[in-house]
Amino acid sequence: MFVFWSIALLLIDAAKGAEVCYDRLGCFTDDIPWSGTAERPIKRLPWSPEKINTRFLLYTKNNPNNFQEITAIKPETIDYSNFNASKMTRFITHGFVDQGEENWLSDMCKRMFEVEDVNCICIDWSKGSRCPYTIAANNIRVVGAEVAYFIKTLQAKYGYSPSMIHFIGHSLGAHAAAEMGTQVPGIGRITGLDPAQPYFQGTPPIVRLDKNDADFVDVIHTDSAPTIPNLGFGMSQAVGHLDFYPNGGEYMPGCKKNIISQIVDIDGIWEGTRDFVACNHLRSYKYYSDSILYPDGFLGYACAGYNLFETGTCFPCPQGGCPKMGHYADEFKNKITSEFQKLYLNTGDAKIFARWRYKISITLSGKSSVRGYIHIALYGTGGNTRQYQIFKGKLNPGETYSNLIDVELNVGTLTKVKFLWNNNIINPTLPRLGAEKITVQDGEHRNVFNFCGSETVREDVLQTLEPC
Amino acid sequence: MERVLILLLLSLALAEASPSQKGLIVNLDNGELCLNSFQCKSGCCNRRTGLSLARCTQKAAENQECSHKHIYGVYYRCPCESGLTCDADWTIVGGITNSDFGICQDPTQSH
Numbered sequence: 001m002f003v004f005w006s007i008a009l010l011l012i013d014a015a016k017g018a019e020v021c022y023d024r025l026g027c028f029t030d031d032i033p034w035s036g037t038a039e040r041p042i043k044r045l046p047w048s049p050e051k052i053n054t055r056f057l058l059y060t061k062n063n064p065n066n067f068q069e070i071t072a073i074k075p076e077t078i079d080y081s082n083f084n085a086s087k088m089t090r091f092i093t094h095g096f097v098d099q100g101e102e103n104w105l106s107d108m109c110k111r112m113f114e115v116e117d118v119n120c121i122c123i124d125w126s127k128g129s130r131c132p133y134t135i136a137a138n139n140i141r142v143v144g145a146e147v148a149y150f151i152k153t154l155q156a157k158y159g160y161s162p163s164m165i166h167f168i169g170h171s172l173g174a175h176a177a178a179e180m181g182t183q184v185p186g187i188g189r190i191t192g193l194d195p196a197q198p199y200f201q202g203t204p205p206i207v208r209l210d211k212n213d214a215d216f217v218d219v220i221h222t223d224s225a226p227t228i229p230n231l232g233f234g235m236s237q238a239v240g241h242l243d244f245y246p247n248g249g250e251y252m253p254g255c256k257k258n259i260i261s262q263i264v265d266i267d268g269i270w271e272g273t274r275d276f277v278a279c280n281h282l283r284s285y286k287y288y289s290d291s292i293l294y295p296d297g298f299l300g301y302a303c304a305g306y307n308l309f310e311t312g313t314c315f316p317c318p319q320g321g322c323p324k325m326g327h328y329a330d331e332f333k334n335k336i337t338s339e340f341q342k343l344y345l346n347t348g349d350a351k352i353f354a355r356w357r358y359k360i361s362i363t364l365s366g367k368s369s370v371r372g373y374i375h376i377a378l379y380g381t382g383g384n385t386r387q388y389q390i391f392k393g394k395l396n397p398g399e400t401y402s403n404l405i406d407v408e409l410n411v412g413t414l415t416k417v418k419f420l421w422n423n424n425i426i427n428p429t430l431p432r433l434g435a436e437k438i439t440v441q442d443g444e445h446r447n448v449f450n451f452c453g454s455e456t457v458r459e460d461v462l463q464t465l466e467p468c
Numbered sequence: 469m470e471r472v473l474i475l476l477l478l479s480l481a482l483a484e485a486s487p488s489q490k491g492l493i494v495n496l497d498n499g500e501l502c503l504n505s506f507q508c509k510s511g512c513c514n515r516r517t518g519l520s521l522a523r524c525t526q527k528a529a530e531n532q533e534c535s536h537k538h539i540y541g542v543y544y545r546c547p548c549e550s551g552l553t554c555d556a557d558w559t560i561v562g563g564i565t566n567s568d569f570g571i572c573q574d575p576t577q578s579h
Contacts, residue, residue: 260501460551462551464577
């Protein structure tokens with residue numbers, strides 16, 4: 001009964017909304033759908049722009065290590081800075097409890113400078129993000145308005161086109177795009193890195209990141225399990241033109257380490273502690289960061305579900321190619337066909353996360369069938385891979401076993417394949433098995449390579465197969 | 469202090485009780501801290517330098533750097549994957565300091 005009344009009171013309370021107005025940025029209400037709905041039960045108004053203190057930290061090729069702080073309130077700071085109005089501008093925004101001076105933002109800028117010349121602006125709103133979640137979820141509206149104001153200033157000052165803007169937001173930061181996209185039409189691109197789920201999933205498009213906020217919206221989902229009870233922080237809902245679900249989008253490899261191993265990370269205790277709290281959630285920007293340097297290492301395969309992707313139903317890429325997750329997703333901008341494209345791929349468990357997918361079919365030869373496993377390694381112009389398990393169980397000569405593997409490098413044109421099998425128990429009859437034929441299909445280019453072998457080998461001996 | 473200990477014990481108990489195949493002492497995944505290779509699923513407990521912490525790591529593929537199987541059980545370069553031999557010299561100093569490094573090669577192919 002108490003619950004009923006409290007909900008009823010809440011709804012009555014929400015019905016008469018309050019409003020705050022800030023002179024540069026406009027008004028913010030707490031009316032439906034901003035609060036008083038099932039998704040957003042607690043009523044909050046965003047803090048003032050002064051209190052949130054949104055800062056724009058500019059990195060360029062000329063100052064990759066130290067930022068220049070610029071602001072649209074004093075436009076002359078942009079004149080004095082290294083900002084180049086003829087170059088693209090990429091904004092990077094952090095999420096809840098995080099800050100703009102965190103390493104991952106500036107590291108992402110540095111990686112961009114390796115491949116392109118852009119204005120890379122890290123947005124810091126840490127004063128507004130380190131507070132109860134319900135408040136931070138509303139403060140992000142002001143941050144979005146600040147970015148919009150910044151872009152409008154650029155427009156007025158340099159005739160800078162919004163189509164040259166790329167906004168990258170992690171977690172709560174991704175939803176700043178809602179306000180920004182409403183205020184400035186025609187923004188070139190928005191990338192949502194695991195957009196926050198609580199207070200946004202299931203809400204109307206005006207509240208959250210949506211594909212109407214820019215000409216092109218791509219989203220990476222890495223922590224999309226339900227917040228209750230799985231503690232997933234990211235949205236599972238597809239909200240962009242392209243929605244990528246690496247590793248299925250819910251649980252990322254390398255995030256299930258025991259507590260000590262997780263915190264005592266290779267990249268230090270701080271990185272480890274961050275991963276301990278939100279490993280899956282933070283993977284999204286790590287994948288993005290790696291994708292800058294490995295353009296073809298994150299191909300998304302359009303599929304109806306992750307289980308279908310895993311069985312190989314959606315392999316290889318269609319004729320037009322696969323969209324690339326991360327930095328180069330916009331190469332697919334003009335090829336978007338269906339309403340919501342869900343794209344699946346697998347990544348590595350530690351950096352470097354890039355992986356290349358191949359389909360392998362092996363026809364066995366030999367005399368007797370044994371129980372054991374089959375391993376295979378690919379050799380090509382790009383180098384050679386480590387051994388990957390194709391099958392485990394009963395190995396029958398004459399039968400064909402196929403599987404998909406995600407290898408750690410782009411093998412290029414395949415030159416040979418090595419086959420290895422192993423019996424799990426000691427077998428005194430010393431059986432011999434071989435691969436008669438191995439077919440390898442490359443996911444990106446759809447090329448099929450055939451390899452043949454005539455011999456059989458003992459267990460734990462490599463058999464080399466040549467092209468045929 | 470007691471609280472920390474209790475919390476640690478609790479988390480240990482929880483980790484042990486989890487039905488998944490991951491382990492705390494043995495059956496460790498890649499990237500987890502280890503003291504000896506027998507703890508790792510991959511069979512290699514690797515550290516970069518004498519001072520750094522050791523973690524379970526993938527064994528070395530063909531043409532990658534490797535060391536022979538060693539009694540210490542902790543490696544600066546992992547031993548090779550099955551079917552490959554580590555083409556490294558045996559030296560006395562290297563034997564003691566575990567620094568006889570070579571390249572993984574396929575013994576069935578003449579080099």
